[in-house]
C-alpha cells in the first residue's frame with residue numbers, strides 16, 4: 001500500500017482521482033525545513049515519513065508562486081494562508097502589481113528505501129541533484145540519505161477576485177483559462193493542475209517500476 005503523506009484532505013481527494021485505491025492517507029506532520037524551493041522540503045519529508053511509516057510513501061509539497069513578488073509566498077504558502085489568509089494575498093497583488101501572473105507548483109517525493117535507476121529525464125535528475133545538495137535535509141541519525149524520486153508539476157495562471165467554492169486553499173483566486181480552480185470539479189482541476197501533472201508523471205513511472 002502506498003501512503004500519501006499529508007495533513008491536507010484536499011490533496012488526498014485529488015490524489016485518489018489519479019491513483020485510486022492504491023493510495024491511503026498518512027496524516028503525518030513531517031518537518032518542513034526552510035528552503036526557497038519545494039524539492040528539498042519534499043525530499044526531506046519523504047525520508048522522515050518513510051522512516052516513520054516503514055512502507056512506501058509519497059509526500060506532496062506545493063505552493064503558489066506570484067511572479068511579481070519573485071515567487072512569494074512559494075514554499076511559505078501554507079504559513080501565509082494560515083496567517084494573513086488567501087484574500088489578503090489577492091489584495092496585495094491588487095495593490096502592488098500590474099502583472100497578475102502566478103503559478104502553482106507541486107513536488108511529489110517518493111521513497112521506499114530502495115535505490116532507483118538513473119533517470120534519463122533531465123528535470124528529474126536536476127531535482128534529485130537539488131535535493132541531494134541540501135545538507136539541511138539530513139537527519140542527525142542519518143548516515144546515508146535514503147534515495148528519493150521527485151516529480152514536479154506546474155500550472156501557470158493569474159490571481160483574480162475570488163470565485164467558486166470547490167477545491168481548497170488558494171483555488172478561488174487562481175484563474176486558469178477563464179475559470180478559477182474553485183469553479184472546477186476535481187477531475188477538471190486534475191486534468192490541468194500542478195498536482196495532476198505531477199501525479200500523472202508519478203503514475204507512469206510507478207506503473208513501470
Ligand SMILES: O=c1[nH]c(=O)c2ncn([C@@H]3O[C@H](COP(=O)(O)OP(=O)(O)OP(=O)(O)O)[C@@H](O)[C@H]3O)c2[nH]1
Nearest residue numbers: 006007008060061062063077078081168169170171
Ligand atoms: O488553491 C490551492 N490549490 C491547490 O491545488 C493547492 N495545493 C497546495 N495549495 C496551498 O499551498 C500550500 C501548500 O502547503 P503544503 O504543501 O505545506 O501543504 P499543507 O500544509 O496544506 O499540508 P501538508 O501536506 O504539508 O500536510 C497550502 O497553503 C495549500 O492550501 C493549494 N492551494
